[in-house]
Amino acid sequence: MLRSVDLDVYYGAIHALKKLSIEVEQGTIVTLIGANGAGKTTTLKTISGLLRPRNGSIVYKNTELTKVAPEKIVEMGISQVPEGRRVFASMSVLENLEMGAYLRKDKKAMADDMENVFTRFPRLKERRKQMAGTLSGGEQQMLAIGRALMARPQLLLMDEPSMGLAPLLVKEIFEIIKDINEKGTTILLVEQNAHMALSIAHKAYVIETGEIVLHGEAKDLMNSEEVKSAYLGG
Amino acid sequence: MLEFTQQIVNGLSLGAIYALIALGYTMVYGIIKLINFAHGDIMMVGAFVGYFSLTLLGTNIMVAMVTAMIACAVLGVIIEKVAYRPLRNSTRIAALITAIGVSLFLEYITIFLLGPSQKVFPESAFPIKAYDLAGLSVLNKDIFVVVSAVVLMLILQYIIKWTKTGKAMRAVSLDQEAAVLMGISVDKTISITFAIGSALAAAAGVMYGVYYSTVNPLMGIIPGLKAFVAAVLGGIGIIPGAMVGGFLMGLLETMVSGYGSSLYRDAVAFGVLILILLIKPTGLFGKDTGEKV
Numbered sequence: 001m002l003r004s005v006d007l008d009v010y011y012g013a014i015h016a017l018k019k020l021s022i023e024v025e026q027g028t029i030v031t032l033i034g035a036n037g038a039g040k041t042t043t044l045k046t047i048s049g050l051l052r053p054r055n056g057s058i059v060y061k062n063t064e065l066t067k068v069a070p071e072k073i074v075e076m077g078i079s080q081v082p083e084g085r086r087v088f089a090s091m092s093v094l095e096n097l098e099m100g101a102y103l104r105k106d107k108k109a110m111a112d113d114m115e116n117v118f119t120r121f122p123r124l125k126e127r128r129k130q131m132a133g134t135l136s137g138g139e140q141q142m143l144a145i146g147r148a149l150m151a152r153p154q155l156l157l158m159d160e161p162s163m164g165l166a167p168l169l170v171k172e173i174f175e176i177i178k179d180i181n182e183k184g185t186t187i188l189l190v191e192q193n194a195h196m197a198l199s200i201a202h203k204a205y206v207i208e209t210g211e212i213v214l215h216g217e218a219k220d221l222m223n224s225e226e227v228k229s230a231y232l233g234g
Numbered sequence: 235m236l237e238f239t240q241q242i243v244n245g246l247s248l249g250a251i252y253a254l255i256a257l258g259y260t261m262v263y264g265i266i267k268l269i270n271f272a273h274g275d276i277m278m279v280g281a282f283v284g285y286f287s288l289t290l291l292g293t294n295i296m297v298a299m300v301t302a303m304i305a306c307a308v309l310g311v312i313i314e315k316v317a318y319r320p321l322r323n324s325t326r327i328a329a330l331i332t333a334i335g336v337s338l339f340l341e342y343i344t345i346f347l348l349g350p351s352q353k354v355f356p357e358s359a360f361p362i363k364a365y366d367l368a369g370l371s372v373l374n375k376d377i378f379v380v381v382s383a384v385v386l387m388l389i390l391q392y393i394i395k396w397t398k399t400g401k402a403m404r405a406v407s408l409d410q411e412a413a414v415l416m417g418i419s420v421d422k423t424i425s426i427t428f429a430i431g432s433a434l435a436a437a438a439g440v441m442y443g444v445y446y447s448t449v450n451p452l453m454g455i456i457p458g459l460k461a462f463v464a465a466v467l468g469g470i471g472i473i474p475g476a477m478v479g480g481f482l483m484g485l486l487e488t489m490v491s492g493y494g495s496s497l498y499r500d501a502v503a504f505g506v507l508i509l510i511l512l513i514k515p516t517g518l519f520g521k522d523t524g525e526k527v
Contacts, residue, residue: 070414070415074417075417
């Protein structure tokens with residue numbers, strides 16, 4: 001579904017991604033794990049078109065993405081739950097969800113999707129008139145996920161959805177990610193919480209200072225000595 | 235008491251004009267964090283478009299106002315595209331200096347084309363009538379200015395609060411990158427913001443022409459600066475703040491002129507700026523959030 005080949009991304013003089021190649025197969029959850037600053041967010045930003053690679057290509061359903069405008073990328077079915085949630089703080093929950101469906105014109109289906117989001121996250125329904133900035137961290141994460149779902153993505157990019165959440169909530173969020181995937185959405189999940197990410201993913205990539213150092217089936221990586229010592233706390 | 239009420243009536247019209255200009259400052263600041271110092275001059279261009287619409291085309295005042303608004307909306311979009319967009323990722327000071335450059339350009343190109351002298355707004359376009367309301371003298375131009383300003387502000391509020399475009403404007407001003415991830419075109423949204431802000435300034439320009447009966451190429455400077463103070467007073471970037479700030483500035487100015495001396499009215503206006511910056515730099519409606527790093 002999505003394949004990046006030899007991506008080189010720079011921040012000024014800093015070489016942030018080095019010949020990065022990953023592949024996401026339709027219907028799967030693929031996770032990209034690694035330490036802070038390894039290049040996980042950069043990868044997602046490059047796919048979404050917020051950053052442009054100096055070399056390399058990203059092919060999504062036979063289309064080269066690296067020259068497509070970010071809003072067109074959303075239209076093509078890729079939406080993102082950005083790092084740190086990034087909800088529109090002084091807009092209501094409802095307005096945030098509407099922004100997620102910004103490019104859509106099918107009012108009826110949008111209303112259905114809104115209902116689906118509310119069924120999945122009843123807390124958001126209770127608070128739909130509240131400003132997003134007044135929600136708790138967990139609720140904001142739910143809103144960020146709901147907002148991305150409102151675009152009806154085929155590929156959902158998720159950047160550290162567990163960040164800053166209590167363990168119980170992290171578990172809940174991962175259940176939700178799994179469920180979204182089971183309902184047909186392909187997911188590329190970026191995480192520092194390697195254990196949780198590997199437990200729900202099909203395939204996994206390990207990134208270190210901008211390079212993929214290891215990849216394979218998620219359950220194989222879970223048992224790999226290298227991953228265990230570096231990312232799973234022994 | 236009667237005199238005080240009379241001053242309020244006078245202050246409201248002036249305040250309505252300041253509020254309309256202040257809205258453009260605050261909307262543009264809200265979305266690209268730029269103090270568009272050319273904004274007062276857009277108001278001047280609007281006043282001239284209104285003037286020529288009245289004199290050359292012989293339209294009525296409403297048509298003149300709409301023509302000025304359309305012309306300045308286009309002008310605003312062009313200015314943003316040509317002058318500010320290339321500097322989107324440069325330092326803020328570079329954009330600010332450019333804004334001052336655009337301001338001077340508009341002033342002196344107008345002088346070059348039309349000459350420096352002032353032009354008299356045709357009186358026939360708006361024959362002045364005075365109404366007596368329980369001892370208060372209310373001029374029809376006061377009513378015209380306040381009513382049209384309030385109508386424009388209501389339309390603006392509607393756009394910002396309820397339309398998709400307005401929501402996109404708020405989203406872009408809150409978090410540009412997240413807005414892009416929603417599929418919102420930031421360039422288009424910024425263009426629309428400049429169009430709306432400039433159209434409001436143009437309306438203010440035509441009202442200014444009706445109110446003071448003259449227009450000249452440098453007429454935008456002082457009202458522009460005062461509207462900027464009004465926007466800061468209300469809290470820069472906050473739309474209701476600009477409205478309230480504008481009316482407060484207008485009232486303050488007429489009070490100072492009425493009870494003190496009109497010589498001091500400009501000094502008081504800028505004294506207000508110094509006071510807000512000392513006491514509450516975020517303005518009346520601003521929250522102390524600090525700069526996000």
